[in-house]
Amino acid sequence: MGQSKPFRATALVVEDDPMQRDMICLLLEESEVDVIECESAEAAELVLERAADSLVLMLTDVQLAGNMDGVELAHIARKYNPDIGVIVTSGKPLHQELPDGVQFWAKPWTPLDVIREAERMVYERRRADAARS
Numbered sequence: 001m002g003q004s005k006p007f008r009a010t011a012l013v014v015e016d017d018p019m020q021r022d023m024i025c026l027l028l029e030e031s032e033v034d035v036i037e038c039e040s041a042e043a044a045e046l047v048l049e050r051a052a053d054s055l056v057l058m059l060t061d062v063q064l065a066g067n068m069d070g071v072e073l074a075h076i077a078r079k080y081n082p083d084i085g086v087i088v089t090s091g092k093p094l095h096q097e098l099p100d101g102v103q104f105w106a107k108p109w110t111p112l113d114v115i116r117e118a119e120r121m122v123y124e125r126r127r128a129d130a131a132r133s
Helices: 016-029 042-052 069-080 109-133
Strands: 010-014 035-036 055-061 084-092 105-106
Touching: 010 016, 010 069, 016 055, 016 109, 035 042, 035 084, 042 055, 042 069, 055 069, 055 109, 069 084, 069 105, 084 109
Parallel strands: 010 035, 010 055, 055 084, 084 105
Antiparallel strands: none
């Protein structure tokens, strides 16, 4: 009997500021999470269309390059994968309604917040996958 491949979580990071995006990606990679990065919601939507079921987490800024913001993207992400963990972050107060279960993080947040939340979401996904099998 062959060994099954260990589950490797994947996160989608949507941030138009390259320094912020790089920092978030490094934090997630340090937590052994694979990362797909996008600088616009439109690019992220293409990823969601193709791979939403394999994503455990999406972290997005509210203000993004392009015509769509992070809140709209959060609604789209939930449409493609209702179980994906979504974090929307901004340095400004949020005046739009988020989908149920989506978290809002006001900037500044700490790197440890990202690591802890990613690890929690990976743990929950592994537990849910184990319960299904």
